[in-house]
Amino acid sequence: MGxxxxxxxxxxxxxxxxxxxxxxxxxxxxxxxxxxxHRQQTLSFEDVGNRLQWDVPNFLESSYDIRDIVAEADKFAIRFVFECLLSATKTRFSTEVIYFYHLRDGKISEFWLLSDGDFDYKQHL
Structure with a gap:
């Protein structure tokens, strides 16, 4: 992949x-x-899937303002500002996020997440 x-x-x-x-x-x-x-967490495919499912009822009115994508063959970094309404408290939440991804055979094989917000990928539904 180029x-x-x-x-x-x-x-x-x-x-x-x-x-x-x-x-x-x-x-x-x-x-x-x-x-x-992400921080002390080592994450699996299932952890990411669970996180996505958890986000649906908990992060309302979400938006991703993509600021940068830096891409090379088989790796990329993406920086964005994530904003949402937290359903539990009805307060606005905003954080800058940077992901670094490595690809193998056209799919993600490994990633690193840096954020000023703490995303707990191990939360359960």
């Missing part, structure tokens, strides 16, 4: 998985044996 194809992959990932919180679209983008890293 840099332009990787950039298009990153844009589709956001549009098809993260913006609609669609865990059913994950197989098109993530290897089942992928590994994620």
């Amino acid at each position: 840099a332009e194809q990787t950039r298009e992959f990153a844009e589709r990932l956001m549009r098809e998985v993260w913006i609609p919180y669609d865990h059913t679209a994950m197989d098109r983008f993530y290897h089942r044996d992928m590994i994620g890293h």
